[in-house]
Amino acid sequence: MEQKSIMQELREIPIGKHKDFPIKRMRTIQNYRTQLNQEFYQEGKIWEAVIIKEEGVIRATRVS
Numbered sequence: 001m002e003q004k005s006i007m008q009e010l011r012e013i014p015i016g017k018h019k020d021f022p023i024k025r026m027r028t029i030q031n032y033r034t035q036l037n038q039e040f041y042q043e044g045k046i047w048e049a050v051i052i053k054e055e056g057v058i059r060a061t062r063v064s
Helices: 006-011 023-039
Strands: 018-022 047-052 057-062
Touching (some): 006 018, 006 023
Antiparallel strands (some): 018 057, 047 057
């Protein structure tokens, strides 16, 4: 089974859904989220990321 890149996983999140990543990937997720938001701004696609310390994850959500 081929492993997807984190960027690809973020792109494939459906609108209104989220995906959790290990908190050690925080900087990577935040950088990719910023890059995707800049790249797809004209198309109205938006991603958010929230840190959930209690669970030890960073949650990436596709807003629109």
